[in-house]
Amino acid sequence: MAHHVSGLGISPTSMDPRSHITDLYVFQKPGDVSKTILAVDVNPTSPITDDAVDHESVYELGVDTDGDAVTDIAFRVRFSPVRDNGQTASVQLATGRDAAADLDAGDTILADAPVTFGSEPQVTADGGFRFFAGLRSDPFFADPVGATDKFQWTGKDFFADKNVFGIVLEVPNSALGPNPRVGVWARVLVPHDGRLVQGDRAGRPGIDNNFNQDDDDKRVWNQQEPSHDRERFLGKFTHVFEHAGHPADRAAALAESLLPDLLTYDYTSGEGFPNGRNLTDDVINMGIAQLSGGAVPHDGLRPHTDLLADFPYLGNPHQHG
Structure with missing residues (x-):
């Protein structure tokens, strides 16, 4: 479910879980309507170690x-190698299409920001921006076992005790441009044959896993930019909705609403998904309801209770023996 199982192993550029995106979140900062929180979680097998992120890759949040x-x-995040049990990150901001x-x-808007290896978040702030990177409790909640068993829900949240590597950025709304309605997506650029290429991407939750049916589609999808989504995938997405029982015209309209795959967001609103995505948004049940026309019952799961009230909002990592 969601982006947790897409991309990995599909191509040589997506073999490393450290370069694999699990989820993208974009939401209005609680208590401050002038700020936005951008969060991308990577590495669904994150250990409690100092080797959860790849210093040769570039982690990017793109804004249309x-x-x-x-x-x-x-917004591009680069990490240093781990040295003496420490690691730092830098955040670069490029504005304008050419840049x-x-x-x-x-x-560079933030430099030498420490990466958090323990539970207590280390936060770097400068010029209206705040940044965090480190191991966190995965906020995603779902029952993938029940979903694959024809929606016979088990009542168990598979992700309740899982960790991810969280990259969280607080930005002034002005940094997203003068138009409050934007589209946001995340990608990881990985080294391949002496250059950086796109190895994984994420926009709306669950798109790749639920709509791309074979390895070839997943490979093409994860290595292309959203501007190509409709020309290459609109027919295939429409077919998924038709297979789920929607009439042709309705299926086409639903597919068009999902493509291009950007997380649409109006920074004047804190409404939540499909306006951005809050950490507590029940996106899986929303998506299943859309696909099934409301025929599938709710899975009974609720948001995780270990979320923090303040930045970086993601809960402290689970300590596994």
Whole structure:
């Protein structure tokens, strides 16, 4: 379910779980309507170690400001190698389409930010931005065992005791551009044949896993940008909705509503999914209801209770023996 099982092993550029995205969250900062929280979780097998993120990859949050599914603003996070039980990160901001397309363009807005290896979050702040990176409790909640058994729910949240590597950025809304309605997506650029290539991507929850039916589709999907989604995948997404019982015209309209795969967000609103995505949004049941036309009962699961009230909001990591 969601993005937790997509991408891995589909191609040489997606073999490393440290470069694999589990979920993307975008939401209005609680108590401050002038700020937005951007969070991308990676590495669904995150251990309580200092080796949960890849220092050779680039972790990027792209913002489309004008509705054409092309990145106009990019936040790029790079990590240092681990040295003496410590690691740092830098955050680069590139504005303008040309700069966003150039991996070496942009200004460093946060430098030498410590990565958190323990439970107590280490937060770096500068110029209206705040940043956190480190192991966290996975906020995603779902019953994938029940889902694969024809929605015979088990009542067990598979992710209740799982960890991820969380990358969380607090930004002024002004950094997302003057138009409050934007599209956000995340990608990981990984080293391959001497250059950086896109190895994984995420926008709305559950898209790749639930709509791409074979390895070839998953490989193409994860290595392309959202601007190509409709031309290459609209027919295939429509077929999924038709197979679920929707008439052709309704199936086409639903598929069009999901593509291009960007997490649409109006930063003047804290409403939650499909306006961005809060950590507590019940996205799996929403998606199943859309796909099934409301025929499948709720799985009975609820948001995790270990979320923090303040930045970085993701709960402390689970300590496994």
